[in-house]
Amino acid sequence: MVGPSSIVRFARSQREMRSFFRDTISVTDARRMITHAVSQREANFLRMLEHNVYGYPSSPYLPMLDLAGIEFGDIRRELTEKGLEGTLHSLRRAGVYVTFEEMKGRQPIVRAGRELPIRGGFRNPRLSAVHHVESGGSTGTPMSIPSDLAFHASLSAYQLIAWEARAWTGLPWALWRGVLPDGSGLHNVLRAGHFGRPPERWFSPVISRDQPRSMWRYGLHTMAPIVMARSVGVKVPWPERARLDEPGIVAEWMGGALQRHGGCIMQAPVSRALRVALAAKDLSIDLTGANFRVAGEPLTPAKGKAIAASGATVTTSYGSSETGRVGFGCADPAEMNDVHFLDGQAALIQHDRVVPGTDITVPAFLFTMLHPASPLILFNGESDDYGTVTQRTCTCLLGELGLNTHLGEIRSYRKLTGGGMTLIGSDMVRILEEVLPARHGGSPLDYQLVEDEDEDGFTRFHIRVSPRLEIDDDAAVARTFVEAIDALGGLAGVSHQMRQGQMIAVDRTEPEWTGRGKLMSLHVTKRLGEAGS
Numbered sequence: 001m002v003g004p005s006s007i008v009r010f011a012r013s014q015r016e017m018r019s020f021f022r023d024t025i026s027v028t029d030a031r032r033m034i035t036h037a038v039s040q041r042e043a044n045f046l047r048m049l050e051h052n053v054y055g056y057p058s059s060p061y062l063p064m065l066d067l068a069g070i071e072f073g074d075i076r077r078e079l080t081e082k083g084l085e086g087t088l089h090s091l092r093r094a095g096v097y098v099t100f101e102e103m104k105g106r107q108p109i110v111r112a113g114r115e116l117p118i119r120g121g122f123r124n125p126r127l128s129a130v131h132h133v134e135s136g137g138s139t140g141t142p143m144s145i146p147s148d149l150a151f152h153a154s155l156s157a158y159q160l161i162a163w164e165a166r167a168w169t170g171l172p173w174a175l176w177r178g179v180l181p182d183g184s185g186l187h188n189v190l191r192a193g194h195f196g197r198p199p200e201r202w203f204s205p206v207i208s209r210d211q212p213r214s215m216w217r218y219g220l221h222t223m224a225p226i227v228m229a230r231s232v233g234v235k236v237p238w239p240e241r242a243r244l245d246e247p248g249i250v251a252e253w254m255g256g257a258l259q260r261h262g263g264c265i266m267q268a269p270v271s272r273a274l275r276v277a278l279a280a281k282d283l284s285i286d287l288t289g290a291n292f293r294v295a296g297e298p299l300t301p302a303k304g305k306a307i308a309a310s311g312a313t314v315t316t317s318y319g320s321s322e323t324g325r326v327g328f329g330c331a332d333p334a335e336m337n338d339v340h341f342l343d344g345q346a347a348l349i350q351h352d353r354v355v356p357g358t359d360i361t362v363p364a365f366l367f368t369m370l371h372p373a374s375p376l377i378l379f380n381g382e383s384d385d386y387g388t389v390t391q392r393t394c395t396c397l398l399g400e401l402g403l404n405t406h407l408g409e410i411r412s413y414r415k416l417t418g419g420g421m422t423l424i425g426s427d428m429v430r431i432l433e434e435v436l437p438a439r440h441g442g443s444p445l446d447y448q449l450v451e452d453e454d455e456d457g458f459t460r461f462h463i464r465v466s467p468r469l470e471i472d473d474d475a476a477v478a479r480t481f482v483e484a485i486d487a488l489g490g491l492a493g494v495s496h497q498m499r500q501g502q503m504i505a506v507d508r509t510e511p512e513w514t515g516r517g518k519l520m521s522l523h524v525t526k527r528l529g530e531a532g533s
Helices: 004-022 027-039 041-053 062-068 072-093 149-165 184-194 212-231 247-261 270-282 301-308 425-440 474-488 492-500 526-530
Strands: 109-111 114-116 131-134 144-147 173-176 201-204 239-241 264-269 290-295 313-320 324-329 339-341 346-354 361-369 381-391 405-412 415-418 421-424 447-453 459-465 504-507 522-524
Touching (some): 004 184, 004 212, 027 041, 041 361, 062 114, 149 184, 149 324, 173 184, 184 201, 201 247, 247 290, 264 270, 270 290, 270 301, 346 381, 425 447, 425 459, 425 474, 459 474, 474 504
Parallel strands (some): 173 201, 201 239, 264 290, 447 522
Antiparallel strands (some): 313 324, 324 339, 339 405, 346 361, 381 405, 415 421, 447 459
């Protein structure tokens, strides 16, 4: 039921939205905003602690700090001595952090053998949310996360500079992103609209009328910002349907934009971008001069190579529903996934994380949000990602503004387990995206490894292979897969168990895409996922 308070909040949010689109920022504004945010990192960290941790009795971090005997003054003194990242490392060693599983509510918070109470959640208690979005849920139950215009305004500054660094600000762009509840489409529109560059087209796999039950909750929160933007002269397009099996619609827009302007930008998740690139090839559309800006899933070497084969360039950005965008692609990259970490938005440290079920450790990312309008209060909050973190100067505009922290080779340490075996994601993805297509044809979109459980409770692995591929002997795909595991070295026991237990099978069916339009090369069935695997 919609009460008077909800109507008042909605009306206030629409007034704020109107101002957001009216008061656009320039490149000069963006440079000033970023420089100020970077210079105020430690002050913003202390402000976050004062208001949202020590000043918030329901903060889940207070019991950790109490157990460790750490007071606000202690952290302020250590910050002077060790700096922000040094202080965060000390706090992590003292037990002040939250794991990915704890944040998702899958495990209780246990420190020093004691289970600590979670009196409140991780949402920012000071936030003036204009709407809520849901995390993707690809690694568990989706979270409802508030969204605030001040947060998007700050990210808009970074995005504008990232576009300026690549001379994109004068090019037409479009996106192939969904409407709410995931927020990926609306958030991209908000950020670009705030610097006066709305998309020319907004393609979405699903539009509001496809989901009548959520029309009121999500459709209104998508349509209202468009109305507000248009009322102040920012011509935001209405979302139009382009299903996942209709990438040709997007490819044809790109081809037309290239003819009209000589260049264009397409924002989409990695797998969707690859679908468009392959469709362009089928339609004989040369994408030379086009630019894909991708996110949402790892840009693996195989996917990047396949997209680039269309003639387009590809650059990545990095973030999540929990953190918002925390990295934009470098215009002077050291490698394909090189992104500038947004030091003014967040702080990042790494901590060795043992991959469950293995003796392998990875340098997991832990984030601390610094912006006062961050959607969640993350204080050494672990993601399920890891990668390289380096400090280097570069020649692009983001580097000129002092954003010298670069992230690369970002991957999830999610894995598949079964029959006493663990298959590490990065190894399996390379086999699925490079080895199998090279041997049996197709692209990285045509193969997927699925962990399932049969009716007797035994774990089985299935390789889904698109029925479009002409393969004479399906069993050959399984043999190639197992041989590739042998070639990795150190996993001979895994391949032997697969052969002996007949644990690997080939299914001639299309790989399954998530509800948010991502193709995860490694897929765990819902039943196993709910069981904690």
